[in-house]
Amino acid sequence: MTAGVQWTRKDLLGLKDxxxxxxxxxxxxxKSFSEVSQRDVKKSPALRGKTVVNLFLEPSTRTRVSFxxxxxxxxxxxxxxxxxxxxxxxxxxxWDTIANIEALKVDIIVMRHGxxxxxxxxxxxxxxxxxxxxxxxxxHPTQGLLDIFTLREIKGKIKGLKVVFVGDILHSRVARxxxxxxxxxxxxxxxxxxxxxxxxxxxxxxxxxxHDVKKAIDDADxxxxxxxxxxxxxxxxxxxxxxxxSTFGLTLQLFKRAKPDAILMHPGPVxxxxxxxxxxxxxxxxxxxxxxxxxxxxxxxxxxxLSGALKNE
Amino acid sequence: xxxxKLVLDSxxxxxxxxxxxxxxxxxHKAPQLLAVVGIRTRGVYLAERLQKxxxxxxxxxxxxxxxxxxMYRDDLSEVGPNxxxxxxxxxxxxxxxxxxxxxxVLYTGRTVRAALDALNDYGRPKMIxxxxxxxxxxxxxxxxxxxxxxxxxTSVKERVIIRIKExxxxxxxxxxxxxxx
Numbered sequence: 001m002t003a004g005v006q007w008t009r010k011d012l013l014g015l016k017d018x019x020x021x022x023x024x025x026x027x028x029x030x031k032s033f034s035e036v037s038q039r040d041v042k043k044s045p046a047l048r049g050k051t052v053v054n055l056f057l058e059p060s061t062r063t064r065v066s067f068x069x070x071x072x073x074x075x076x077x078x079x080x081x082x083x084x085x086x087x088x089x090x091x092x093x094x095w096d097t098i099a100n101i102e103a104l105k106v107d108i109i110v111m112r113h114g115x116x117x118x119x120x121x122x123x124x125x126x127x128x129x130x131x132x133x134x135x136x137x138x139x140h141p142t143q144g145l146l147d148i149f150t151l152r153e154i155k156g157k158i159k160g161l162k163v164v165f166v167g168d169i170l171h172s173r174v175a176r177x178x179x180x181x182x183x184x185x186x187x188x189x190x191x192x193x194x195x196x197x198x199x200x201x202x203x204x205x206x207x208x209x210x211h212d213v214k215k216a217i218d219d220a221d222x223x224x225x226x227x228x229x230x231x232x233x234x235x236x237x238x239x240x241x242x243x244x245x246s247t248f249g250l251t252l253q254l255f256k257r258a259k260p261d262a263i264l265m266h267p268g269p270v271x272x273x274x275x276x277x278x279x280x281x282x283x284x285x286x287x288x289x290x291x292x293x294x295x296x297x298x299x300x301x302x303x304x305x306l307s308g309a310l311k312n313e
Numbered sequence: 314x315x316x317x318k319l320v321l322d323s324x325x326x327x328x329x330x331x332x333x334x335x336x337x338x339x340x341h342k343a344p345q346l347l348a349v350v351g352i353r354t355r356g357v358y359l360a361e362r363l364q365k366x367x368x369x370x371x372x373x374x375x376x377x378x379x380x381x382x383x384m385y386r387d388d389l390s391e392v393g394p395n396x397x398x399x400x401x402x403x404x405x406x407x408x409x410x411x412x413x414x415x416x417x418v419l420y421t422g423r424t425v426r427a428a429l430d431a432l433n434d435y436g437r438p439k440m441i442x443x444x445x446x447x448x449x450x451x452x453x454x455x456x457x458x459x460x461x462x463x464x465x466x467t468s469v470k471e472r473v474i475i476r477i478k479e480x481x482x483x484x485x486x487x488x489x490x491x492x493x494x
Contacts, residue, residue: 040436304395311391
């Protein structure tokens, strides 16, 4: 339990900054909030009267919908803003956009931005709480937390587990958030993918890099697959999608190398036939949809904790 | 640190729970409709004990639940940080049941108000009743208990502390603080 730990941050920018106690407080709080989504009345009044703006300056479906549901199930008033329909297309700077949102007496801004570090910069200029919903290739903390939450829920612990990430690590903010969180909690993290898609020097974060996918998933407790982010590929980093699929694509057969009770995770969207065989995505060891469900609880927990800290701002 | 004044010892707590269980049975002739719900933290253990006693008296296994009212508190928008939210477990259908809400101390009534709001989000019980070990007065809301272990007149400066074996190592209720009142 995390008795005695108190949340005092107005922002959630990344798992890099969090202590083990803070991560566990979020996970424990999320466990309590997961029950709200199982009721007939999926509503709790914890954020009644609070306003949250979802500022998504990069395309998103599942994260945006998940945040909106989390906000509504906490009784907050949620407003969506996307780059397309906003004044940002008329030349307004990010700082002015944030200043305008603050002038509307908003409490929390959930922000997705294409540039790494954008929410960190913004958080220094506003009294609003900032939740990073993905910044460039840096972090996606709520996704990292929900992956860790799902893993802990199924395995009962994190310490000592072998967790493998296969795919495009270079462009993956999900992988980075997971690496920060899992290594802090004592998991053994293995990274696997084509050499061109593994960031240089990632071993310094305490992970092991294995390029042979078979060796990487041997005896794994969990495997998370990451899709190839075509939208972020400016240069040719591997010969073809088909070649990637035949070298790194995970199949039911290949997954047998992991422990018999190993779990398969994927932050989505899933590209069937590329990083994952359809039958594996649908197998009983796949927890992909469980992750989606858990995402709401984790985001509710984060919003609840931030709103508590904001009272002292 | 002022001295503690003992209000209830272990044996009197047990006797109070036995009496409350009898009163409940006297009031509700159909124990199969009952459910016992403890409010976190100490209400949970008192609810467990009350449920056991009801089982002994009525021969019926009455469903038991745990309620965390943190999300429903009326002071969440005052000072931070927010208190930790713990788990709520209500493994039965509340509709048409008589819910016996159990807490350790009844004071301002705000916890009970939050608990009533919370239960409302889980279903529509036929009736909700309140059982408390100690009623210390000073209500700030129009709320009263249906079953009381002991009425203890207090000053607002005093604190009533309930200790439960499962949490604190022993069973007792004490008053502390105040100006010798």
